[in-house]
Amino acid sequence: MGSSEPTSCETIPITVEFSGGLEMLFSNKAKHAVAVPSIDPVTNSPFNIGHLIRHLVDNLITDDRTDLFVLDDHLRPGILVLINDADWELEGEEEYEIQSGDAILFVSTLHGG
Amino acid sequence: MGSSEPTSCETIPITVEFSGGLEMLFSNKAKHAVAVPSIDPVTNSPFNIGHLIRHLVDNLITDDRTDLFVLDDHLRPGILVLINDADWELEGEEEYEIQSGDAILFVSTLHGG
Amino acid sequence: NEYENRRLTDDEFDRYSRQMIVPGMGKEAQLRLINSRVLIIGAGGLGCPAAQYVAASGVGTLGIVDGDVVEMSNLHRQVGHATSRIGMKKVDSLITHLKDLNPLPTYTPHPFHISSQNAADIISKYDLVMDCTDNAATRYLISDICVLLQKPLVSAASVQKSGQLIVLNCPPAQQGLIDKPYPPCYRCCFRKPPPPSAMVTCGEAGIMGTVVGMMGVAQAGEAIKILASNLHKPSTSTNPSAPPSENLCQPHLLLYTYDLASGIGPYTFRAAKMGGRKKNCFACGENSPSTLTLEGIKGGNPNYEQFCGLNAASTTL
Amino acid sequence: NEYENRRLTDDEFDRYSRQMIVPGMGKEAQLRLINSRVLIIGAGGLGCPAAQYVAASGVGTLGIVDGDVVEMSNLHRQVGHATSRIGMKKVDSLITHLKDLNPLPTYTPHPFHISSQNAADIISKYDLVMDCTDNAATRYLISDICVLLQKPLVSAASVQKSGQLIVLNCPPAQQGLIDKPYPPCYRCCFRKPPPPSAMVTCGEAGIMGTVVGMMGVAQAGEAIKILASNLHKPSTSTNPSAPPSENLCQPHLLLYTYDLASGIGPYTFRAAKMGGRKKNCFACGENSPSTLTLEGIKGGNPNYEQFCGLNAASTTL
Numbered sequence: 125m126g127s128s129e130p131t132s133c134e135t136i137p138i139t140v141e142f143s144g145g146l147e148m149l150f151s152n153k154a155k156h157a158v159a160v161p162s163i164d165p166v167t168n169s170p171f172n173i174g175h176l177i178r179h180l181v182d183n184l185i186t187d188d189r190t191d192l193f194v195l196d197d198h199l200r201p202g203i204l205v206l207i208n209d210a211d212w213e214l215e216g217e218e219e220y221e222i223q224s225g226d227a228i229l230f231v232s233t234l235h236g237g
Numbered sequence: 238m239g240s241s242e243p244t245s246c247e248t249i250p251i252t253v254e255f256s257g258g259l260e261m262l263f264s265n266k267a268k269h270a271v272a273v274p275s276i277d278p279v280t281n282s283p284f285n286i287g288h289l290i291r292h293l294v295d296n297l298i299t300d301d302r303t304d305l306f307v308l309d310d311h312l313r314p315g316i317l318v319l320i321n322d323a324d325w326e327l328e329g330e331e332e333y334e335i336q337s338g339d340a341i342l343f344v345s346t347l348h349g350g
Numbered sequence: 351n352e353y354e355n356r357r358l359t360d361d362e363f364d365r366y367s368r369q370m371i372v373p374g375m376g377k378e379a380q381l382r383l384i385n386s387r388v389l390i391i392g393a394g395g396l397g398c399p400a401a402q403y404v405a406a407s408g409v410g411t412l413g414i415v416d417g418d419v420v421e422m423s424n425l426h427r428q429v430g431h432a433t434s435r436i437g438m439k440k441v442d443s444l445i446t447h448l449k450d451l452n453p454l455p456t457y458t459p460h461p462f463h464i465s466s467q468n469a470a471d472i473i474s475k476y477d478l479v480m481d482c483t484d485n486a487a488t489r490y491l492i493s494d495i496c497v498l499l500q501k502p503l504v505s506a507a508s509v510q511k512s513g514q515l516i517v518l519n520c521p522p523a524q525q526g527l528i529d530k531p532y533p534p535c536y537r538c539c540f541r542k543p544p545p546p547s548a549m550v551t552c553g554e555a556g557i558m559g560t561v562v563g564m565m566g567v568a569q570a571g572e573a574i575k576i577l578a579s580n581l582h583k584p585s586t587s588t589n590p591s592a593p594p595s596e597n598l599c600q601p602h603l604l605l606y607t608y609d610l611a612s613g614i615g616p617y618t619f620r621a622a623k624m625g626g627r628k629k630n631c632f633a634c635g636e637n638s639p640s641t642l643t644l645e646g647i648k649g650g651n652p653n654y655e656q657f658c659g660l661n662a663a664s665t666t667l
Numbered sequence: 668n669e670y671e672n673r674r675l676t677d678d679e680f681d682r683y684s685r686q687m688i689v690p691g692m693g694k695e696a697q698l699r700l701i702n703s704r705v706l707i708i709g710a711g712g713l714g715c716p717a718a719q720y721v722a723a724s725g726v727g728t729l730g731i732v733d734g735d736v737v738e739m740s741n742l743h744r745q746v747g748h749a750t751s752r753i754g755m756k757k758v759d760s761l762i763t764h765l766k767d768l769n770p771l772p773t774y775t776p777h778p779f780h781i782s783s784q785n786a787a788d789i790i791s792k793y794d795l796v797m798d799c800t801d802n803a804a805t806r807y808l809i810s811d812i813c814v815l816l817q818k819p820l821v822s823a824a825s826v827q828k829s830g831q832l833i834v835l836n837c838p839p840a841q842q843g844l845i846d847k848p849y850p851p852c853y854r855c856c857f858r859k860p861p862p863p864s865a866m867v868t869c870g871e872a873g874i875m876g877t878v879v880g881m882m883g884v885a886q887a888g889e890a891i892k893i894l895a896s897n898l899h900k901p902s903t904s905t906n907p908s909a910p911p912s913e914n915l916c917q918p919h920l921l922l923y924t925y926d927l928a929s930g931i932g933p934y935t936f937r938a939a940k941m942g943g944r945k946k947n948c949f950a951c952g953e954n955s956p957s958t959l960t961l962e963g964i965k966g967g968n969p970n971y972e973q974f975c976g977l978n979a980a981s982t983t984l
């Protein structure tokens with residue numbers, strides 16, 4: 125690899141947070157410090173939110189009910205993603221490329237009362 | 238002045254916040270971006286919380302009732318100071334030297350119910 | 351001034367004096383509350399505290415919609431009901447309590463569930479709607495009607511140890527307008543409901559009383575603020591005194607997480623910034639006048655149960 | 668297990684089922700609540716919602732202290748009272764409401780103001796104290812007694828559009844111990860009261876009902892959590908199952924700011940980290956056993972009115 129191209133073993137530190145009950149799937153913890161690769165090892169492209177979701181299922185989830193987080197390899201409907209406290213639809217959704225220090229918050233929408 | 242000594246016209250950007258009703262003395266605004274000198278022009282010493290309190294009375298307060306903020310040149314009793322979200326008593330109180338980017342929160346203690 | 355010809359009565363002065371002297375309130379704000387009509391949909395864990403504080407603050411008309419009756423298992427959180435009223439319609443039970451708390455407002459019971467057939471007729475009679483319901487299908491229905499009738503909507507939800515709250519459609523703007531920044535509707539923020547398997551109700555999953563209580567009181571706080579400060583009325587040349595609606599065009603979603611094993615901390619409350627009206631929103635976006643109409647809703651289009659997967663679910667249960 | 672020989676009745680199962688199925692609760696936590704005695708001091712804007720949710724959740728004994736009677740000007744925020752009970756003692760009015768909400772707890776009225784003379788006798792009969800009072804002198808008195816009797820204290824306050832809440836003295840530790848990190852008392856956090864000119868009451872300065880309501884419900888949430896999860900009982904060899912008290916030895920002060928002119932935002936709720944027990948604290952620090960005693964308090968030492976400048980103030984008014 126050329127010296128100007130990042131290698132896939134470089135990692136980016138980010139914060140991943142869960143709310144609305146999703147924290148129960150992730151060690152019952154709201155806030156996680158996570159290091160993700162700068163380049164997705166499978167697609168060899170810059171690591172984005174889509175890759176992060178797969179990464180969380182492979183590495184961070186502690187509950188067997190992964191279908192409460194992903195369905196058909198995508199985030200299940202009814203989960204809001206906030207990138208640095210702003211709705212991910214403003215940022216390109218799954219295509220958003222993760223930056224160092226990003227805070228990514230997954231919120232399960234509630235309907236009870 | 239020598240080049241290694243900071244001049245008194247250098248400024249430090251900080252955030253000053255008010256809560257518990259104190260915001261009403263400061264343009265009814267909770268959060269203020271403030272630039273303070275790195276060296277107090279009167280004492281010629283590093284700018285500390287004591288200097289900041291005088292600075293706010295001279296420059297930021299908009300309400301005439303300054304005695305709701307200072308008494309006898311000190312913060313009036315019943316106001317809590319939090320330096321980067323921690324009680325100022327852990328940081329040296331008035332002697333704490335302000336750092337760039339500090340968030341200083343003044344909270345008036347409430348007693349009603 | 352629109353209320354010049356109405357004075358506060360001695361009773362009103364006495365009852366509301368402590369909130370009228372709060373900076374930013376005053377006689378005019380109190381008169382705005384007295385001239386307001388609020389609809390609370392759902393008389394459960396959210397609706398009980400919401401109704402207590404909205405009624406106590408002195409809104410002129412308070413309508414309450416709910417088809418259920420009071421049950422024993424409601425009473426750990428539904429503090430506007432009572433053991434002696436178990437079996438009574440919730441709207442009647444709650445209004446009994448509210449009338450003794452504050453007899454001045456007009457209370458209107460709607461003792462049935464809100465539906466595609468009746469929603470527009472009910473909501474049209476009010477100035478502001480509070481969504482205190484317990485299911486996704488109803489939440490989409492209420493939001494769609496609020497878009498079409500241009501009503502501000504204060505929406506909250508709560509399950510187990512989590513709560514959420516957002517102010518939508520405030521100030522309301524005509525459906526389909528996208529020439530300026532306008533506030534979002536429920537669909538702008540929550541485009542698709544979760545699959546039925548991931549939707550949990552308070553009955554199935556449980557709920558801490560104080561969690562849903564916090565959200566209900568907070569809802570009342572937002573409703574009172576909107577009506578007292580005229581935040582639902584956009585500034586116009588005929589209404590120049592209305593304050594700017596500040597951050598309501600890109601409102602924050604309040605997230606509350608209650609932790610049974612530790613104290614309050616920096617993650618207990620969070621505020622997440624949501625976008626404004628979305629160009630492609632089914633209910634309020636550019637082409638929405640062709641996809642969502644009052645006539646369509648009354649005729650069963652969209653089908654909210656199907657949208658939320660309830661038919662599919664009920665065939666497998 | 669300490670509660671093995673007690674079963675939940677069918678009534679209790681039915682009434683508390685929705686909170687018992689919340690993860691982290693369960694039958695054992697419910698039994699801990701049923702075996703708990705909570706004292707609420709103040710039956711006003713904080714005490715009303717606090718009492719509703721504490722009573723509804725099923726604590727076994729709920730004592731309420733207040734010497735006032737219900738007035739019309741209370742009713743915009745004190746949602747446990749009623750127009751028909753104006754003139755009645757607040758404790759009796761509130762207990763009337765609570766008994767119908769949940770008849771299972773034992774309710775103990777203390778229809779007089781708490782004082783240096785009676786505070787220790789009353790507080791000694793309870794497991795946890797909620798400070799819902801309206802003045803600084805009483806707040807220092809309550810905290811001092813809670814230090815001396817080793818009771819956890821959930822303290823909240825509210826005026827106009829601001830609210831504050833903190834859990835103190837939890838888990839309680841013997842007065843004067845400083846060998847380990849221990850939780851702070853009220854004096855550790857708020858060493859000196861403000862001058863009388865800066866102290867405002869809800870009567871003089873006004874209060875928004877939902878602001879004090881939010882704080883009262885939040886207080887109930889903290890009290891229920893502490894008792895249900897045993898957070899007030901330090902881990903010991905005889906009590907190994909007690910969870911660590913997590914962040915309570917350096918608790919966060921919750922700060923709530925309600926803005927009448929704009930929506931919820933990132934500054935609406937804040938959590939400020941406070942220090943633990945202070946070595947030089949008059950009430951709980953290293954030398955406190957020589958400065959603060961139950962006998963001293965009963966004899967008028969310290970003089971709380973003087974400490975809060977009330978005598979000086981009354982001479983000038």
Ligand SMILES: [Zn+2]
Nearest residue numbers: 535538631634
């Ligand atoms: Zn929309």
Ligand SMILES: [Zn+2]
Nearest residue numbers: 852855948951
């Ligand atoms: Zn102390």
